[in-house]
Amino acid sequence: MKRYLLFATTLYALPILRPIARAIAAAGDESAWSVSPALRNYMNADEQVLRDLDQIKAFAPHAVLSASNWVPHFFPGIKVQVFHGFNVNKREPGRGHFRIRGLFDLYCTQGPATTQPFQLLARQHRHFAVVETGWPKLDPLFNARTERTRLAAANGRKVCMYAATFTRNLSSAHALYDEIARQVAYGEHYWLLTLHPKVKPNLVAKYRALAGPNAQFFEAPDLTSMLSAADVLVSDTSSVVSEFMVQRKPVVTFRNRAPKAYMIDIQQPQQLAAALRDALDPSPQLIREIEHGAQQTHPYRDGASSERVLAAIADFEKSSLGQLESKPLNLLRKLQGRINYRRWLSESMRA
Structure with missing residues (x-):
């Protein structure tokens, strides 16, 4: 043994x-x-x-x-x-x-x-x-026995996941809060929200307070259920971008430090709504870039x-x-x- x-x-x-x-x-x-x-x-x-x-x-x-x-x-x-x-x-x-x-x-x-x-x-x-x-x-x-998580609370809406890096000068948590709060209140999509456990408690409390009929807040260290359930990820320069993209799903990043062709990278919070539309209806070119990025990052499924x-x-x-x-x-x-x-x-x- x-x-x-x-x-x-x-x-x-x-x-x-x-x-x-x-x-x-x-x-x-x-x-x-x-x-x-x-x-x-x-x-x-x-x-x-x-x-x-x-x-x-x-x-x-x-x-x-x-x-x-x-x-x-x-x-x-x-x-x-x-x-x-x-x-x-x-x-x-x-x-x-x-x-x-x-x-x-x-x-x-x-x-x-x-x-x-x-x-x-x-x-x-x-x-x-x-x-x-x-x-x-x-x-x-990627386990063959694990089916994609389905969210009854989404009621057929597209599911957006938000996660931010803890690295202070790269994090989008402050900059995107107002726009994400607006998106959650509007209710066109269903949101899954999480923040790094080391983020300041007052900011975590603001995101946690968004939970309701249009959003859930997760505090678990294992984000597998979120990654599986979401149709699109909103993030920044976090490693969760790669974890999500290797499922062959689109990602929207905010001021990514080294943006890749498979990302829809935005510079201003007000660009988020348009970026989500592009992500949820991806062009053939974006689909090819996501596939290429996944093959380079983690080809195993x-x-x-x-x-x-x-x-x-x-x-x-x-x-x-x-x-x-x-x-x-x-x-x-x-x-x-x-x-x-x-x-x-x-x-x-x-x-």
Whole structure:
């Protein structure tokens, strides 16, 4: 029996790693979790949580899967990066999605748009491998057994989803509030609204107050039901844009930092109504751009990315162990990792 450790530091990591846990169980293997103290209350009763390094060493995972930018280097096992989101160009390449921190042995990429840059980096650095697997978070969205969510409350209206990034200088939450409130009151479409949990409470309260006959507000960390139910997404420079678009659905973005051809990008709130009309009646050119964007970002629609991640780990063990160069020392980063982990342990003992 193989053992896998799932490493989560933030709430959004759970819907990424849970499909992998289900795939591990289906294969007859065992998984356990190492999570920050803030996540302990979100864990299910059947999820084994290891509380300290001694328990982790006793569990002896042969692989550690991280949905964070880092992983404790002192954990036993192969270190596997499965990513906390898509690359949406929020930062410069050296600081964002393609930053190499010297902590991971294997990168499981989402599609050609991420695979090719990481393959170039792998040839440059020589201390990690890259395998394109698709993103486990999307497995429930594309699982053949999962039908599209239908909303009785929409009463046949088109469904618009709104989600904004938390990054302050890129967020549309303030700028679009009045226009979205007007759209909700008008009632031509049905709205599904959500905001990042770190958004200021007063702004969250304003959007939550829009709930009624024409809108629902969601606070769940897993947005799968929203992504499935909506016909169009309104957002900004959030990774949810890619999560939505790979369903081959249109997106309207507000001042996106790096707008793509598959987006309908607007600069002013009053342009939203016209953009929604274009999105809900897409031109043949827009449909082609969405298809191309989906193929580059995440071409997999079989709901089996988690299984491909496990297969990639098995192949890595057979072919790559002993062939990679040593990781850089990165003493400062490793020290920071130990400090973070010790802080977790202290917080756990106080809880």
